[in-house]
Amino acid sequence: MTYDSTKHHRRSLRLPAYNYAQAGAYFVTLVTHARECLFGQVIDGEMRLNALSEVVAEEWQRTADVRREVELDVFVVMPNHAHGIVVFNPVGAHGCAPLPQPFRPPRSLGSFVAGFKAAVTKRINGIRGTPELPVWQRNYHEHVIRNEEDRDRIRQYIAGNPTCWDQDRENPDYRPGNDNHLVAEPF
Numbered sequence: 001m002t003y004d005s006t007k008h009h010r011r012s013l014r015l016p017a018y019n020y021a022q023a024g025a026y027f028v029t030l031v032t033h034a035r036e037c038l039f040g041q042v043i044d045g046e047m048r049l050n051a052l053s054e055v056v057a058e059e060w061q062r063t064a065d066v067r068r069e070v071e072l073d074v075f076v077v078m079p080n081h082a083h084g085i086v087v088f089n090p091v092g093a094h095g096c097a098p099l100p101q102p103f104r105p106p107r108s109l110g111s112f113v114a115g116f117k118a119a120v121t122k123r124i125n126g127i128r129g130t131p132e133l134p135v136w137q138r139n140y141h142e143h144v145i146r147n148e149e150d151r152d153r154i155r156q157y158i159a160g161n162p163t164c165w166d167q168d169r170e171n172p173d174y175r176p177g178n179d180n181h182l183v184a185e186p187f
Helices: 051-066 109-128 148-160 162-167
Strands: 024-031 041-043 046-048 070-077 081-088 141-145
Touching (some): 024 148, 081 148, 141 148, 148 162
Antiparallel strands (some): 024 141, 041 046, 070 081
């Protein structure tokens, strides 16, 4: 199918003039395909991981080993999504490392997310015996962290996410009107 701008109106969630390859801290949210609860369950405000969510957590931690420009902050896996803060410190233009080679993918937030999602998907599909089955939604949510106050608010939100699962709009059992104690989204 060819792209037709009069029919295809895919709205970008990215800031239009922002360079996502520059140094910065980002809050990212990745949601499972069809919001399927693949990654365990929340019981009494505590996330109980399963084998699939352990893959997600392992790949998140492995990211810092694979990508030296990435520094990881807080992270949580929920039944059908994951939240994390990633700090992106590009290397290459200031003598820290060689400039990217033509065969090397660009080092940006988008390439980080794509690589992470691909690694998780490959491992999960290997466990389930379901080659090429999607694990994640096509896109992801990001928020550029602008200062330490913003970062601290997001850290609290991530850490408290399991305790607020009953009021989380990503929870398939969520019912509007039950959110009087909902922790506000941090952005």
